[in-house]
Amino acid sequence: MARKAAAGAGTIRKKTVTRNGKQYTYWEARFTAGRDPGTGKQVQRSITGKTQKEVSQRLKEATTAVDQGTYTAPTKMTVGAWLDIWAADYLGGVKPSTASSYKGYINNHLKPALGAVLLSDLRPHIIQKAINGLSLSPASVRIIYKTLHQAVKKAVSLGYISRDPADGVELPRMEQAEIHPLEDNQVAALLQQVSGTWLELPVKIALFTGLRQSEILGLTWDCIDFQNGTIQISKQLSRRLFRSSSNIFSSPKNGKTRTLTPAPFVLRLLKEHRKRQAERQLLAGPVWSNPHNLVFTNDTGGLIDQESISKKFHAVAQAIGLQDARFHDLRHTYAVNAIRAGDDIKTIQGNLGHASAGFTLDRYGHFTERMKQDSAARMEAFIKANFGP
Structure with missing residues (x-):
């Protein structure tokens, strides 16, 4: 039996179905996402999950988005499908070499890890797990994350999803590569x-x-x-x-x-x-x-x-x-x-x-500090040579 909820908050119920002689139990929430602009009738949406807590949380997020006017209907498009579309249609403004690199990151890393996930189901913890599973240098991990982040931001701007799940992902610390100027x-x-x-x-x-x-x-x-x-x-x-x-x-x-x-x-x-x-x-x-x-x-x-x-x-x-x-x-x-x-x-x-x-200073600033120290050492040597210890 459906659990009664406040007006506009939707309802949650436990459901059991039998498939091939085996029973499956899950939780389902239903809520009104708005009205069809053509017919004027209410548009009903449903959310399903393994636990009541999970469905309740997702229902709360959905109804809050409806109230705030930011709700986006779930899409059946997968992350892999969207990445292919983004790579094919939305990289016209970058250099060919950059576009080629993005496509390589997508095919070699992002699609194997995230390709089967529904775009609407993509969550920060799912991305975090994928990022943590990359056995690459911190610099490479950051570039791959940047590729995903840009693709997902475009999906948000086009209305496929309501927010960017790549925000807040923790990235590995970058150790700046040592530079080797010639003496x-x-x-x-x-x-x-x-x-x-x-x-x-x-x-x-x-x-x-x-x-x-x-x-x-x-x-x-x-x-x-x-x-x-x-x-x-x-x-x-x-x-x-x-x-x-x-x-x-x-x-x-x-x-x-x-x-x-x-x-x-x-x-x-x-x-x-x-x-x-x-x-x-x-x-x-x-x-x-x-x-x-x-x-x-x-x-x-x-x-x-x-x-x-x-x-x-x-x-x-x-x-x-x-x-x-x-x-x-x-x-x-x-x-x-x-x-x-x-x-x-x-x-x-x-x-x-x-x-x-700032980038230049970060890259070469330590050489200015070294030169200051060398200057101080030369002055110290001059003082000792001319005025004693």
């Missing part, structure tokens, strides 16, 4: 090793501007203003998998164009390089093809891709004993040397293209 003697050895090779200028540009590898390879001559002494970073070379015959570029990492004012030495290097490129074009004759006006090309005007420069840099680094050095470490070296030279964090942030000065 001055290592920089000197590197420059000597690459001297006279095609890698020399990309290495110098990275060391003296902090540009990312793909930003260097995506530089075009129209972005270098020799008269005003600036370089505009408005794009980067896409990785091979995401290039097409009509478009080899993507936007910079944070999606924003920035303008650098590098040291005059850098601009002189680029001027000299432009002359040498013109000479190579004459030598190549009709086989020369540089339709995108790239600064860095091979001997026939073709682009130099990330794999080629990474492979060459690795070989050079190995030759001078830098076993674990990466091309990206040149960017870190620039940042640390800029701090040593007295540049303020805001300027360094702008040159590096970081989203905020």
